[in-house]
Amino acid sequence: MRVWIAAAATLLVPAVVAGQGRGKWFGMNWSMAAPIEHTKDFTNDYSFRGMGLEWRQFSGNKSFGFNAGWNVLNEEKSGTQTFQQAAINGDQFRYNNTVSLLLSAHVYGGGGSGKALGSRAGVRVLRAHARGLPERGVLRPGALQLRVLGR
Amino acid sequence: MLMQRVGLRFCVGMLVGALAAGCYPGGIETVSQTDLVATFFQKGVDFTANKTFDMPDSIVDIGVAAGASSTLNHKYDTQILAKIQAGLVALGYTRVDATATRPDVIVVVSGITVDNYSAWVGYPWWGYWGWWGGWPAGYGAGSTWYYPWSPVVVTGYTSGSLFINMIDPDLATPQPNQAFSIWAAAINGMLEGTDAEILARINTNIDQVFAQSPYLRTQ
Numbered sequence: 001m002r003v004w005i006a007a008a009a010t011l012l013v014p015a016v017v018a019g020q021g022r023g024k025w026f027g028m029n030w031s032m033a034a035p036i037e038h039t040k041d042f043t044n045d046y047s048f049r050g051m052g053l054e055w056r057q058f059s060g061n062k063s064f065g066f067n068a069g070w071n072v073l074n075e076e077k078s079g080t081q082t083f084q085q086a087a088i089n090g091d092q093f094r095y096n097n098t099v100s101l102l103l104s105a106h107v108y109g110g111g112g113s114g115k116a117l118g119s120r121a122g123v124r125v126l127r128a129h130a131r132g133l134p135e136r137g138v139l140r141p142g143a144l145q146l147r148v149l150g151r
Numbered sequence: 152m153l154m155q156r157v158g159l160r161f162c163v164g165m166l167v168g169a170l171a172a173g174c175y176p177g178g179i180e181t182v183s184q185t186d187l188v189a190t191f192f193q194k195g196v197d198f199t200a201n202k203t204f205d206m207p208d209s210i211v212d213i214g215v216a217a218g219a220s221s222t223l224n225h226k227y228d229t230q231i232l233a234k235i236q237a238g239l240v241a242l243g244y245t246r247v248d249a250t251a252t253r254p255d256v257i258v259v260v261s262g263i264t265v266d267n268y269s270a271w272v273g274y275p276w277w278g279y280w281g282w283w284g285g286w287p288a289g290y291g292a293g294s295t296w297y298y299p300w301s302p303v304v305v306t307g308y309t310s311g312s313l314f315i316n317m318i319d320p321d322l323a324t325p326q327p328n329q330a331f332s333i334w335a336a337a338i339n340g341m342l343e344g345t346d347a348e349i350l351a352r353i354n355t356n357i358d359q360v361f362a363q364s365p366y367l368r369t370q
Contacts, residue, residue, distance in 0.1 A: 028163065049174040053167065074176035076184075080363050085194055085300040087363040090187040090339075093178050 025056040025063065033071040035096070043073040043096045056106065067102040182348055185309075187339035188359045193299040196333045198367050201319065204239055205249035206258040208232065211279040213314070214263035222264045224342065230353055232260060235315060238361040243369030249285025256333070257285065257318045262342060266310050276330065287320045290330065297329040311342035315360065317367075334367060336360040 031050040035043055049072045056065035073096040080089040179185055210231060212223035235258065236246060247254050259280055277294045280286075296316075317334040324331045338356045342349060361367065 026163075028167070049176065051167065051170055051174070070171065072174070072176060082363075086189065086191045088187065088189045089359050089363055091179075091184045095176065 023058045025054075025058065025065070027054045028052070029054065029069075031069060031071060033073060033098075035073050039073065039096060043075040043094050045073065045075045047071055047073045049074075052100075054104070056104065061108045063104075063106045063108070065104045065106075067100070067104050069098075069100040069102075071098045072096065073098075182340075182344040183352055183355075185340055186352060186356055187337075188356055188363065189337045189339070190335070190360060190364050191298075191300045192334045192364065192366060193332075196319070196322075198333075199369055201255035202243070202245060202369050203247045203252070203254045204244045204256045204258055204317075205247055205254040205285050206232065206236065206260065207280055207283040207285070210260045210262050210313070212264055213261040213276075213279055214265040214310075215279075223262050227342065227349060227353060230350065231313065231357070234353055234357045235260060238357060239367075242361060242367050249287075253287055253320075254285070255319070255321070257320065259316050259318065261314045261316075263308060263312050263314075264310050266308075289328070290320070291328070294328045294330055295326070297324045297326070297331045298335070299332070308337060309340040309343070311340045313338045313341050334364065336364070 029052045031052050033047045033050055035045075035047075050070060052067060052069035054065060054067045056063040075094045077092045077094060078090070079092070080087055208228075210223065210225065210228045212221040214223075215221050239258065240246070244256075249257065259276075261279065276296055277290070277292050281292065315336040316332050318330045319333045320331070322331040322333070338360065341352050341356050344352070
Protein backbone atom coordinates (compact mmCIF):
# COMPACT_ATOMS: atom_id res chain seq x y z
CA MET A 1 0.00 0.00 0.00
CA ARG A 2 1.31 3.39 -0.88
CA VAL A 3 1.43 5.75 2.03
CA TRP A 4 2.14 9.41 1.79
CA ILE A 5 3.03 11.96 4.30
CA ALA A 6 2.36 15.31 2.79
CA ALA A 7 4.12 17.96 4.77
CA ALA A 8 2.16 20.96 3.77
CA ALA A 9 3.56 24.39 4.35
CA THR A 10 0.34 26.08 3.65
CA LEU A 11 0.37 29.62 2.44
CA LEU A 12 -3.01 31.19 2.69
CA VAL A 13 -3.00 33.83 0.05
CA PRO A 14 -4.63 36.94 1.49
CA ALA A 15 -5.92 38.05 -1.87
CA VAL A 16 -8.05 34.99 -2.27
CA VAL A 17 -9.49 34.81 1.19
CA ALA A 18 -12.99 35.73 0.23
CA GLY A 19 -16.16 36.13 2.15
CA GLN A 20 -14.42 36.42 5.50
CA GLY A 21 -16.92 37.56 8.09
CA ARG A 22 -19.85 36.49 5.98
CA GLY A 23 -19.80 32.86 6.94
CA LYS A 24 -17.69 31.72 4.02
CA TRP A 25 -14.01 31.14 3.71
CA PHE A 26 -11.88 30.33 0.71
CA GLY A 27 -8.19 29.59 0.69
CA MET A 28 -5.47 28.49 -1.61
CA ASN A 29 -2.35 26.63 -0.54
CA TRP A 30 0.96 25.48 -1.81
CA SER A 31 1.72 21.94 -0.74
CA MET A 32 4.86 19.87 -0.96
CA ALA A 33 5.19 16.11 -0.78
CA ALA A 34 7.77 13.54 0.21
CA PRO A 35 7.27 10.03 -1.18
CA ILE A 36 7.76 6.96 0.99
CA GLU A 37 7.53 3.19 0.54
CA HIS A 38 6.43 2.09 -2.95
CA THR A 39 5.85 5.61 -4.14
CA LYS A 40 9.47 6.38 -3.27
CA ASP A 41 10.60 3.37 -5.28
CA PHE A 42 8.90 4.80 -8.34
CA THR A 43 9.51 8.53 -7.91
CA ASN A 44 12.15 9.24 -5.34
CA ASP A 45 12.47 13.00 -5.58
CA TYR A 46 10.95 15.39 -3.04
CA SER A 47 8.27 17.47 -4.70
CA PHE A 48 7.69 21.19 -4.34
CA ARG A 49 4.98 20.92 -6.96
CA GLY A 50 1.54 20.97 -5.51
CA MET A 51 -1.35 23.18 -4.64
CA GLY A 52 -4.78 23.07 -3.10
CA LEU A 53 -8.04 24.94 -2.87
CA GLU A 54 -10.19 25.01 0.21
CA TRP A 55 -13.70 26.30 0.87
CA ARG A 56 -15.49 26.43 4.20
CA GLN A 57 -19.02 27.41 5.16
CA PHE A 58 -19.27 28.52 8.79
CA SER A 59 -22.13 27.85 11.11
CA GLY A 60 -21.54 29.03 14.66
CA ASN A 61 -18.26 27.60 15.89
CA LYS A 62 -18.31 24.91 13.19
CA SER A 63 -17.61 24.85 9.51
CA PHE A 64 -18.16 22.42 6.70
CA GLY A 65 -16.35 22.57 3.46
CA PHE A 66 -14.52 21.06 0.58
CA ASN A 67 -10.81 20.67 -0.15
CA ALA A 68 -9.21 19.83 -3.48
CA GLY A 69 -5.49 19.19 -3.71
CA TRP A 70 -2.93 18.16 -6.28
CA ASN A 71 0.67 17.01 -6.01
CA VAL A 72 2.97 15.72 -8.69
CA LEU A 73 6.14 13.75 -8.09
CA ASN A 74 8.54 13.09 -10.91
CA GLU A 75 11.90 11.51 -11.56
CA GLU A 76 14.05 10.93 -14.60
CA LYS A 77 15.85 7.65 -14.37
CA SER A 78 18.39 6.00 -16.66
CA GLY A 79 18.99 2.31 -16.58
CA THR A 80 19.03 -1.04 -18.33
CA GLN A 81 16.16 -3.50 -18.15
CA THR A 82 17.17 -7.06 -18.93
CA PHE A 83 14.92 -9.79 -20.23
CA GLN A 84 15.47 -13.42 -21.20
CA GLN A 85 16.91 -12.66 -24.63
CA ALA A 86 17.03 -8.90 -24.65
CA ALA A 87 18.13 -5.78 -22.82
CA ILE A 88 16.93 -2.22 -23.21
CA ASN A 89 18.65 0.93 -21.99
CA GLY A 90 17.14 4.40 -21.97
CA ASP A 91 15.81 7.29 -19.94
CA GLN A 92 12.55 6.83 -18.06
CA PHE A 93 10.39 9.85 -17.29
CA ARG A 94 8.29 8.94 -14.29
CA TYR A 95 5.33 10.96 -13.05
CA ASN A 96 3.00 10.41 -10.14
CA ASN A 97 0.00 12.72 -10.00
CA THR A 98 -2.18 12.59 -6.92
CA VAL A 99 -5.49 14.40 -6.70
CA SER A 100 -7.31 14.51 -3.39
CA LEU A 101 -10.92 15.58 -2.96
CA LEU A 102 -11.91 15.93 0.68
CA LEU A 103 -15.03 16.97 2.54
CA SER A 104 -14.09 18.84 5.68
CA ALA A 105 -15.64 19.61 9.03
CA HIS A 106 -14.06 21.83 11.63
CA VAL A 107 -14.90 22.83 15.19
CA TYR A 108 -13.35 26.08 16.37
CA GLY A 109 -12.41 27.07 19.87
CA GLY A 110 -10.46 29.78 21.60
CA GLY A 111 -12.71 32.64 20.67
CA GLY A 112 -11.14 35.13 18.36
CA SER A 113 -7.66 33.63 18.48
CA GLY A 114 -8.56 31.41 15.59
CA LYS A 115 -7.70 28.02 17.08
CA ALA A 116 -9.22 25.21 15.08
CA LEU A 117 -9.79 21.57 15.62
CA GLY A 118 -11.16 19.64 12.74
CA SER A 119 -11.19 16.55 10.67
CA ARG A 120 -11.76 15.74 7.05
CA ALA A 121 -12.98 12.77 5.16
CA GLY A 122 -12.82 12.36 1.46
CA VAL A 123 -11.84 10.41 -1.55
CA ARG A 124 -8.48 10.36 -3.21
CA VAL A 125 -9.48 10.16 -6.80
CA LEU A 126 -6.59 8.09 -8.09
CA ARG A 127 -6.92 5.46 -5.38
CA ALA A 128 -10.68 5.21 -5.19
CA HIS A 129 -10.96 4.70 -1.50
CA ALA A 130 -12.05 6.87 1.38
CA ARG A 131 -10.00 7.83 4.37
CA GLY A 132 -9.95 10.30 7.17
CA LEU A 133 -7.50 13.16 7.46
CA PRO A 134 -7.21 14.25 11.09
CA GLU A 135 -6.00 17.80 11.45
CA ARG A 136 -5.17 20.06 14.35
CA GLY A 137 -3.68 23.47 14.19
CA VAL A 138 -4.01 27.17 14.45
CA LEU A 139 -5.90 29.01 11.79
CA ARG A 140 -5.07 32.59 11.04
CA PRO A 141 -6.22 33.63 7.61
CA GLY A 142 -3.67 35.66 5.75
CA ALA A 143 -0.73 34.10 7.60
CA LEU A 144 1.79 31.38 6.84
CA GLN A 145 0.72 28.07 8.32
CA LEU A 146 2.50 24.83 8.87
CA ARG A 147 0.34 21.76 9.02
CA VAL A 148 1.33 18.14 8.96
CA LEU A 149 -1.26 16.01 7.27
CA GLY A 150 -1.37 12.25 7.34
CA ARG A 151 -2.75 10.97 4.09
CA MET B 152 -20.11 43.88 -5.45
CA LEU B 153 -21.23 40.98 -7.56
CA MET B 154 -18.80 42.02 -10.29
CA GLN B 155 -16.01 42.17 -7.76
CA ARG B 156 -16.71 38.60 -6.59
CA VAL B 157 -16.94 37.30 -10.14
CA GLY B 158 -13.71 39.07 -10.98
CA LEU B 159 -12.02 37.66 -7.91
CA ARG B 160 -13.09 34.12 -8.77
CA PHE B 161 -11.90 34.58 -12.33
CA CYS B 162 -8.51 35.79 -11.09
CA VAL B 163 -8.27 32.86 -8.68
CA GLY B 164 -9.12 30.45 -11.48
CA MET B 165 -6.49 31.97 -13.73
CA LEU B 166 -3.93 31.87 -10.93
CA VAL B 167 -4.66 28.23 -10.20
CA GLY B 168 -4.39 27.32 -13.87
CA ALA B 169 -1.14 29.22 -14.30
CA LEU B 170 0.40 27.70 -11.18
CA ALA B 171 -0.61 24.16 -12.16
CA ALA B 172 0.76 24.58 -15.68
CA GLY B 173 3.92 26.26 -14.46
CA CYS B 174 4.53 23.70 -11.75
CA TYR B 175 4.15 20.65 -13.96
CA PRO B 176 7.53 18.98 -14.42
CA GLY B 177 9.08 19.11 -17.85
CA GLY B 178 9.83 16.07 -19.97
CA ILE B 179 12.29 15.50 -22.76
CA GLU B 180 14.56 18.48 -23.29
CA THR B 181 17.41 17.11 -25.41
CA VAL B 182 17.58 14.69 -28.31
CA SER B 183 19.87 12.36 -26.40
CA GLN B 184 17.17 11.81 -23.77
CA THR B 185 15.16 9.95 -26.40
CA ASP B 186 17.97 7.49 -27.06
CA LEU B 187 17.07 3.88 -26.59
CA VAL B 188 19.52 1.02 -26.93
CA ALA B 189 18.04 -2.45 -27.35
CA THR B 190 20.00 -5.66 -27.76
CA PHE B 191 18.84 -9.19 -28.52
CA PHE B 192 20.67 -12.48 -28.51
CA GLN B 193 20.08 -16.16 -29.08
CA LYS B 194 20.11 -18.11 -25.85
CA GLY B 195 22.35 -21.13 -25.84
CA VAL B 196 24.81 -19.81 -28.39
CA ASP B 197 28.42 -20.25 -27.35
CA PHE B 198 29.77 -16.81 -28.17
CA THR B 199 33.23 -17.81 -26.96
CA ALA B 200 33.50 -20.13 -29.97
CA ASN B 201 33.68 -17.07 -32.23
CA LYS B 202 37.01 -15.30 -32.48
CA THR B 203 37.01 -13.58 -35.87
CA PHE B 204 34.68 -11.25 -37.72
CA ASP B 205 34.38 -9.13 -40.82
CA MET B 206 31.92 -6.43 -41.79
CA PRO B 207 30.86 -4.56 -44.95
CA ASP B 208 32.35 -1.07 -45.04
CA SER B 209 29.15 0.96 -45.36
CA ILE B 210 25.79 1.37 -43.65
CA VAL B 211 22.78 0.55 -45.79
CA ASP B 212 19.30 2.07 -45.59
CA ILE B 213 16.95 -0.85 -45.10
CA GLY B 214 14.00 1.55 -44.97
CA VAL B 215 13.98 1.48 -48.75
CA ALA B 216 12.06 -1.78 -48.46
CA ALA B 217 9.26 0.23 -46.83
CA GLY B 218 8.87 2.21 -50.03
CA ALA B 219 10.93 5.24 -49.05
CA SER B 220 13.68 6.66 -51.19
CA SER B 221 16.94 6.46 -49.30
CA THR B 222 17.94 9.67 -47.59
CA LEU B 223 20.31 8.11 -45.09
CA ASN B 224 23.18 10.45 -44.36
CA HIS B 225 26.41 8.49 -44.80
CA LYS B 226 28.49 11.24 -43.28
CA TYR B 227 29.05 9.26 -40.11
CA ASP B 228 29.53 5.78 -41.60
CA THR B 229 33.26 5.78 -40.95
CA GLN B 230 32.98 6.83 -37.31
CA ILE B 231 30.13 4.40 -36.61
CA LEU B 232 31.77 1.40 -38.26
CA ALA B 233 35.10 2.19 -36.58
CA LYS B 234 33.40 2.44 -33.20
CA ILE B 235 31.62 -0.89 -33.68
CA GLN B 236 34.84 -2.53 -34.79
CA ALA B 237 36.65 -1.12 -31.76
CA GLY B 238 33.92 -2.49 -29.50
CA LEU B 239 34.21 -5.96 -30.95
CA VAL B 240 38.01 -5.91 -30.77
CA ALA B 241 37.77 -4.87 -27.13
CA LEU B 242 35.63 -7.97 -26.52
CA GLY B 243 38.38 -10.16 -27.99
CA TYR B 244 37.39 -10.45 -31.66
CA THR B 245 39.87 -10.13 -34.50
CA ARG B 246 38.86 -8.67 -37.82
CA VAL B 247 39.81 -10.73 -40.88
CA ASP B 248 39.34 -10.21 -44.60
CA ALA B 249 36.36 -12.41 -45.44
CA THR B 250 37.40 -12.70 -49.09
CA ALA B 251 40.54 -14.51 -47.96
CA THR B 252 39.62 -16.06 -44.58
CA ARG B 253 36.18 -17.27 -43.53
CA PRO B 254 35.22 -15.30 -40.40
CA ASP B 255 33.38 -16.86 -37.49
CA VAL B 256 30.76 -14.11 -37.59
CA ILE B 257 29.75 -11.37 -40.01
CA VAL B 258 28.53 -8.02 -38.72
CA VAL B 259 26.26 -5.85 -40.86
CA VAL B 260 25.10 -2.35 -39.99
CA SER B 261 21.98 -0.66 -41.31
CA GLY B 262 19.81 2.38 -40.69
CA ILE B 263 16.39 3.71 -41.53
CA THR B 264 15.08 7.07 -42.66
CA VAL B 265 11.41 6.26 -42.06
CA ASP B 266 9.41 6.01 -38.84
CA ASN B 267 7.95 2.85 -37.35
CA TYR B 268 9.74 0.48 -39.67
CA SER B 269 9.64 -3.15 -38.62
CA ALA B 270 13.33 -3.84 -38.62
CA TRP B 271 13.23 -7.40 -37.37
CA VAL B 272 11.10 -8.96 -40.02
CA GLY B 273 12.29 -10.67 -43.14
CA TYR B 274 13.19 -7.77 -45.36
CA PRO B 275 15.09 -8.78 -48.50
CA TRP B 276 18.53 -8.41 -47.03
CA TRP B 277 20.44 -9.84 -49.98
CA GLY B 278 19.36 -6.82 -52.03
CA TYR B 279 21.12 -4.61 -49.50
CA TRP B 280 24.35 -6.52 -48.90
CA GLY B 281 24.59 -8.71 -51.96
CA TRP B 282 27.33 -6.49 -53.34
CA TRP B 283 29.69 -7.45 -50.54
CA GLY B 284 32.25 -10.05 -51.52
CA GLY B 285 32.70 -11.62 -48.11
CA TRP B 286 29.69 -13.91 -47.91
CA PRO B 287 30.49 -17.58 -47.48
CA ALA B 288 29.24 -20.21 -49.90
CA GLY B 289 25.51 -20.80 -49.64
CA TYR B 290 24.48 -17.17 -49.33
CA GLY B 291 22.89 -15.63 -52.39
CA ALA B 292 19.83 -14.04 -53.89
CA GLY B 293 16.76 -15.25 -52.01
CA SER B 294 18.50 -15.50 -48.66
CA THR B 295 16.36 -14.35 -45.74
CA TRP B 296 16.96 -13.54 -42.10
CA TYR B 297 16.50 -15.92 -39.22
CA TYR B 298 15.94 -14.08 -35.92
CA PRO B 299 15.72 -16.71 -33.18
CA TRP B 300 14.29 -14.25 -30.61
CA SER B 301 11.35 -13.31 -32.84
CA PRO B 302 8.61 -12.35 -32.12
CA VAL B 303 9.97 -10.83 -28.89
CA VAL B 304 11.07 -7.64 -30.58
CA VAL B 305 10.50 -3.92 -30.69
CA THR B 306 9.43 -2.76 -34.10
CA GLY B 307 8.41 0.89 -33.76
CA TYR B 308 11.74 2.55 -34.44
CA THR B 309 11.99 6.18 -35.41
CA SER B 310 13.79 7.69 -38.37
CA GLY B 311 17.55 7.74 -37.85
CA SER B 312 17.67 4.44 -36.00
CA LEU B 313 20.71 2.24 -36.42
CA PHE B 314 20.81 -1.57 -36.41
CA ILE B 315 23.73 -3.94 -35.94
CA ASN B 316 23.40 -7.63 -36.78
CA MET B 317 25.85 -10.41 -36.01
CA ILE B 318 25.45 -13.41 -38.33
CA ASP B 319 26.93 -16.83 -37.63
CA PRO B 320 27.22 -18.67 -40.95
CA ASP B 321 28.17 -21.91 -39.20
CA LEU B 322 24.84 -22.44 -37.46
CA ALA B 323 22.07 -24.44 -39.06
CA THR B 324 18.88 -22.54 -39.75
CA PRO B 325 15.29 -23.87 -39.92
CA GLN B 326 15.13 -23.14 -43.63
CA PRO B 327 17.86 -23.09 -46.27
CA ASN B 328 19.40 -19.81 -47.41
CA GLN B 329 18.80 -18.06 -44.10
CA ALA B 330 21.24 -15.77 -42.33
CA PHE B 331 21.29 -16.77 -38.65
CA SER B 332 21.43 -13.64 -36.52
CA ILE B 333 22.82 -14.59 -33.13
CA TRP B 334 22.96 -11.05 -31.78
CA ALA B 335 21.47 -7.74 -32.81
CA ALA B 336 21.39 -4.20 -31.51
CA ALA B 337 19.11 -1.28 -32.25
CA ILE B 338 19.84 2.32 -31.37
CA ASN B 339 16.68 4.36 -31.69
CA GLY B 340 16.93 7.68 -33.51
CA MET B 341 20.69 8.03 -33.12
CA LEU B 342 21.27 9.69 -36.48
CA GLU B 343 18.94 12.62 -35.72
CA GLY B 344 20.13 15.96 -34.33
CA THR B 345 23.10 18.22 -34.84
CA ASP B 346 26.57 17.04 -35.90
CA ALA B 347 27.95 17.49 -32.39
CA GLU B 348 25.04 15.58 -30.84
CA ILE B 349 25.32 12.71 -33.31
CA LEU B 350 29.07 12.37 -32.85
CA ALA B 351 28.71 12.34 -29.06
CA ARG B 352 25.86 9.85 -29.20
CA ILE B 353 27.78 7.55 -31.55
CA ASN B 354 30.31 7.08 -28.77
CA THR B 355 27.94 6.76 -25.82
CA ASN B 356 25.31 4.62 -27.51
CA ILE B 357 27.67 2.16 -29.19
CA ASP B 358 29.57 1.84 -25.91
CA GLN B 359 26.22 1.07 -24.28
CA VAL B 360 25.46 -1.57 -26.92
CA PHE B 361 28.49 -3.57 -25.84
CA ALA B 362 28.18 -2.73 -22.16
CA GLN B 363 24.79 -4.43 -22.01
CA SER B 364 26.02 -7.42 -24.04
CA PRO B 365 28.78 -8.89 -21.85
CA TYR B 366 28.05 -12.42 -23.15
CA LEU B 367 29.68 -11.42 -26.48
CA ARG B 368 33.13 -11.80 -24.95
CA THR B 369 35.27 -14.35 -26.73
CA GLN B 370 36.62 -15.72 -23.43
